[in-house]
Amino acid sequence: MAKVLVLGAGVIGVSSAYFLARAGHEVAVIDRQRGPGLETSYANGGHVAASHAMPWANPTVPLQLLRWLGREDAPLVFHLNADAAMWAWGLRFLANCAPWRARANIRRVLPLALHSRAVLKELTAKTGLEYDQQSRGILHIFRDDRELSHGAERATVMSEMGCEISVLDGAGCVALEPALAAARDRIVGGVHSPGDISGDAYKFTARLAEVCAEMGVVFRLGTPIWRISKMAGRVTGVMTERGMFTADHYVVALGSYSPLYLRPLGIRIPVYPAKGYSVTLPVTSEAKAPTMAITDDTHKLVYSRLGDRLRVAGTAEFDRYNSDIDPVRADAVLRGAMALFPEAGEEAEAQFWAGLRPLTPDGxxxxxxxPISNLFLNTGHGTLGWTLACGSGQVIADIIDGQTPEVDIEGLGMERF
Ligand SMILES: Cc1cc2nc3c(=O)[nH]c(=O)nc-3n(C[C@H](O)[C@H](O)[C@H](O)COP(=O)(O)OP(=O)(O)OC[C@H]3O[C@@H](n4cnc5c(N)ncnc54)[C@H](O)[C@@H]3O)c2cc1C
Known part of the structure; x- marks a missing residue:
């Protein structure tokens, strides 16, 4: 049994702590917030989606970027005031849009996504955790034939790699999700991944943290980390506002902030914050609100039914570590939702949120x-942190224990950069 310190209590840090504790380690978690899951894991899209394992960097993106240029409400915006790190990151992102790289990147992520989904289902059954989960799969909808044919091509690639996906026509989409009836004339078809699930990542993180605490994990909350100290090739401790904390092993799960604390140690990873928005509305009409998780590929929005709430999330904005809510972009998300599901929720009670996805250029x-023997990374989960959390937590516990992970993790290490 070793002492392990996990830095960060987002969905990744808490999942890591759970699997480390389950392996018998003495675990502590440090976070600056007053509770777990209060930063990027707080109000995300809710999809646990192996079918989203297609990275953002893919061959359709360069053309889309040109189309969106200058539009304040575009799904993806690069701010010209951004720093050199963003431009360097952006060039690597564009390089990953080449078709052969995009395919290799799906191959890198999909096995972990499928595994992670299975581990989450198993963990849920074992612990009885409730997080507004639903398991009717995820339906991706398309509004023109070209998009549908891209979607169907992707579905074929993913199916070949083990992710069950079927292609539907417009009527098939409405049969699966009757709340889409109002938009029937705008939907040409879709793809459905029945094994995907959705749920509230924050509720999961907060409740899993309670399970962890019952297993003996110590949470040091309200504890901002200042720096990680190193001597003779080993981490010697983590200096925080509340003093120094030490352990045998350290796991960095600081989301978008991870590179800032690694750089002084000589470790450079291209993780950059990609701001996204979500809007959560109380459902006012059962008939008009979706009950299953939906991805609207045209508008790059995802929908999750979380109990009596409807969550819609999306957009990406590259603006350093600024997590302020831009009303134009937040409103674009709400308008997208209201156009697809009119009268589904109470607009006046909409709760707006923005978070910083810790994104790598290859997704x-x-x-x-x-290279530091007792320092481990579990970060950079970008658009898929909730999807990959349980698998990543289990994998990092295995790596620290010197065990071979159950899933192929080829190409997920920092050496690929
Ligand atoms: C709009 C939006 C929609 C999304 N939708 C989905 C989705 O549908 N499905 C999906 O799989 N993923 C989705 N994601 C991505 C997912 O939310 C993230 O990948 C995930 O939350 C990252 O988790 P994390 O634990 O790495 O980061 P975080 O949750 O940000 O956790 C990092 C923790 O580190 C702490 N920390 C940072 N710096 C310090 C410091 N100096 N001292 C102490 N503590 C510190 C923070 O307080 C935080 O709690 C979405 C993201 C966004 C923004």
Missing amino acids: APVIGAT
Whole structure:
């Protein structure tokens, strides 16, 4: 049994702590917030979606970027005031849009996504955790034939790699989700991944943290980290506002902030914050609100039914670490939702939120060992942190224990950069 300190209590840090504790380690978690899951894991899209394992960097993106240029409400915006790190990151992102790289990147992420989904289902059954989960799969809808044919091509690639996906026509989509009836004339078809699930990542994180605490994990909340100290090739401790904390092993799960604390140690990983928005509305009409998870590929929005709430999330904005809510972009998300599901929810009670996705240029997380012998990374989960959380937590516990993970993690380490 070793002492392990996990830095960060988002969905990734808490999942790591759970699997480390389950393996018998003495675990502590440090976070600056007053509770777990209060930053990027707070109000995300809710999809646990192996079918989203297609990275953002893919061959359709460069043309879309040109079309969206200058539009304040575009799904993706680069701010010209951004820093050199963003431009360097952006060039790597564009390089990953080449078709062969995009395919290799799906291959990198999909096995972990499928595994993680299965581990989440198993963990849910074992612990009885409730997080407004639903398991009717995820339906991706398309509004023109070209998009549908891209979607169907992707579905074929993913199916070949083990993710069950079927292609539907417009009527098939409405049969699966009757709340889409109002938009029937705008939907030409869709793809459905029946094994995907959805749920509230924050509720999951907060409740899993309670399970962890019952297993003996110590949470040091309200504890901002200042720096990680190193001597003779080993981490010697983590200096915080509340003093120094030490352990045998350290796991960095600081989301978008991870690179800032790794750089002084000589470790550079291209994780950059990609701001996204969500809007959560109380459902006012059972008939008009979807009950299953939906992805609207045209508007790059995802929908999750979380109990009596409807969550819609999306957009990406590259603006350093600024997590302020831009009313134009937030309103674009709400308008998109109201156009697809009119009268589904109470607009006047909409809750707006923005979070910073810790995104790598290839869309895959950074999991594994570092050149510093007792320092490990579990970060950079970008658009898929909730999807990949349980698998990544289990994998990092295995790596620290010197065990071979159950899932292929080829190409997920920091050495690929
Ligand atoms: C709009 C939006 C929609 C999304 N939708 C989905 C989705 O549908 N499905 C999906 O799989 N993923 C989705 N994601 C992505 C997912 O939310 C993230 O990948 C995930 O939350 C990242 O988790 P994390 O634990 O790495 O980061 P975080 O949740 O940000 O956790 C990092 C923790 O580190 C702490 N920390 C940082 N710096 C310090 C410091 N100096 N001292 C102490 N503590 C510190 C923070 O307080 C935080 O709690 C979405 C993201 C956004 C923004």
